Amino acid sequence: MNDSSWGAPAGSGYWGPDQGPAPAGPAYDGLTAAQTRPMPIVPDDPAGDHQDDHDRGAAAQSGPLFRDETPNEHPQEPMPTPSRPAEAPQPPQKKSAGRDLGAAIGVGVGLGAVIIASLFIWKATFVGVIAVAVVVGLWELTSRLQERKGVRAPLVPLAVGGAAMVVAGYVRGAEGAWVAMALTALAVLVWRMTEPPEGYLKDVTAGVFAAFYVPFLATFVALMLTADDGPQRVLMFLVLTVVSDTGAYAIGWRFGKHKLAPRISPGKTREGLLGAVTFAMAAGALCMQFLIEDGSWWQGLVLGFAVAASATLGDLGESMIKRDLGIKDMGTLLPGHGGIMDRLDSLLPTAPVVWLLLVIFVGTS
Known part of the structure; x- marks a missing residue:
C-alpha cells in the first residue's frame, strides 16, 4: 500500500525534513545591517585633520555626526512605533491522509x-x-x-x-x-x-x-x-490483508509518533504496525472460525499475525523500489490509489504465506 496510509499526516516529513526559516546569525544580521544602515556623513575639515576641544564640544551640543548615534549625555526619547493589530491565532491544521x-x-x-x-x-x-x-x-x-x-x-x-x-x-x-x-x-x-x-x-x-x-x-x-473451499480461502486472504492495512492506517494516523522505517517509508509508524497486527489477528480468528471448514480461532490468530508481518514487509519492499526510482506511485490507473502495483504491494508477498499456513492447518482440499 501507499506510504500515506500508515498514519504520518502530510507535511510531517513525508518526502524529507521540513525546511524551517533561515536562522539568525552574524552573516545574516550583518548583511541586513549593511543593506539598511546609512553610511556615515563626515563633513570636510578645511582647518586640519583634528578639531579643537571647543569644536568638539559644540559638535556634541548641536547633535550627533551620525544619524543612528545618540550621545550618552543627551539621550533622546525613542520614537513611538505605530501599533500593529494583533494577529488572529491560526486554527490548528487537521491531519490529512494525502489522498x-x-x-x-x-x-x-x-x-x-x-x-x-x-x-x-x-x-x-x-x-x-x-x-x-x-x-x-x-x-x-x-x-x-x-x-x-x-x-x-x-x-x-x-x-x-x-x-x-x-x-x-x-x-x-x-x-x-x-x-x-x-x-x-x-x-x-x-x-x-x-x-x-x-x-x-x-x-x-x-x-x-x-x-x-x-x-x-x-x-x-x-x-x-x-481447493473445494477456494473462494472462502481467497476471500479470507483478501480480507486479512485489507484489514491489516486499515488497522495500520487508523491507529497510525491517530496515534503514530515513532517511525518504523524512516529511511524507507517515513509515513509508517510502530503504532501503525501494532494496529495492523491487532486488527489482522482479530479478523483472522473470526475468519478461520466461521469461513474455513475445520478451522480454529487460534489458527486465525497465527494467520493474522503472519499476514500483518508479510503485508508490512511487502509495503516496505515496494516503497524501497519507488524510492530508488524517485516516484511516489507506480501509476495513475486507480484514482485515489495510484496504480495496480500500489494495490498489489502488500498482497503479493502475503499470498504464499497464507497458502502455506492454510495447507498446514487444514490441508489442500
Missing part, C-alpha cells in the same frame, strides 16, 4: 464488487481477473524502470509468461507454476537477444525479477482457489 479519500473508497468498492462476483459465480473468471492484474502490474513496473533507470525489461515475454504462469498454477498446481516460471525466464533471456548487447545483463536481471515479483507470487492466489 482523495472519496475516490479511493469508490474505486475500492468497485474492485471489491468485481472480485466477489468473479469468486463466487465462476472460479475460473477470477483466474482471469488475476491474470489481467498481473499483466497491468508488469506494464507499470517495466515502464517505470525504463523511464527512471533506463532498464528495458522485455514486456512481451513477461506479460505472456505471467498470464500463463497464473493459469498453469490453477490448472496444474505448484509444479505447473514452477515450469511456467522457468520458461518465462528463458523467454526473457532469448527475447532480449534481438537487441544490442549493451545493458543486456541489467535488462534480463530486471526481467527475471519482475517475473518472480509479480506473476509468480500472484500464482499462489490461484493455488488457494483450487
Whole structure:
C-alpha cells in the first residue's frame, strides 16, 4: 500500500525534513545591517585633520555626526512605533491522509464488487481477473524502470509468461507454476537477444525479477482457489490483508509518533504496525472460525499475525523500489490509489504465506 496510509499526516516529513526559516546569525544580521544602515556623513575639515576641544564640544551640543548615534549625555526619547493589530491565532491544521479519500473508497468498492462476483459465480473468471492484474502490474513496473533507470525489461515475454504462469498454477498446481516460471525466464533471456548487447545483463536481471515479483507470487492466489473451499480461502486472504492495512492506517494516523522505517517509508509508524497486527489477528480468528471448514480461532490468530508481518514487509519492499526510482506511485490507473502495483504491494508477498499456513492447518482440499 501507499506510504500515506500508515498514519504520518502530510507535511510531517513525508518526502524529507521540513525546511524551517533561515536562522539568525552574524552573516545574516550583518548583511541586513549593511543593506539598511546609512553610511556615515563626515563633513570636510578645511582647518586640519583634528578639531579643537571647543569644536568638539559644540559638535556634541548641536547633535550627533551620525544619524543612528545618540550621545550618552543627551539621550533622546525613542520614537513611538505605530501599533500593529494583533494577529488572529491560526486554527490548528487537521491531519490529512494525502489522498482523495472519496475516490479511493469508490474505486475500492468497485474492485471489491468485481472480485466477489468473479469468486463466487465462476472460479475460473477470477483466474482471469488475476491474470489481467498481473499483466497491468508488469506494464507499470517495466515502464517505470525504463523511464527512471533506463532498464528495458522485455514486456512481451513477461506479460505472456505471467498470464500463463497464473493459469498453469490453477490448472496444474505448484509444479505447473514452477515450469511456467522457468520458461518465462528463458523467454526473457532469448527475447532480449534481438537487441544490442549493451545493458543486456541489467535488462534480463530486471526481467527475471519482475517475473518472480509479480506473476509468480500472484500464482499462489490461484493455488488457494483450487481447493473445494477456494473462494472462502481467497476471500479470507483478501480480507486479512485489507484489514491489516486499515488497522495500520487508523491507529497510525491517530496515534503514530515513532517511525518504523524512516529511511524507507517515513509515513509508517510502530503504532501503525501494532494496529495492523491487532486488527489482522482479530479478523483472522473470526475468519478461520466461521469461513474455513475445520478451522480454529487460534489458527486465525497465527494467520493474522503472519499476514500483518508479510503485508508490512511487502509495503516496505515496494516503497524501497519507488524510492530508488524517485516516484511516489507506480501509476495513475486507480484514482485515489495510484496504480495496480500500489494495490498489489502488500498482497503479493502475503499470498504464499497464507497458502502455506492454510495447507498446514487444514490441508489442500
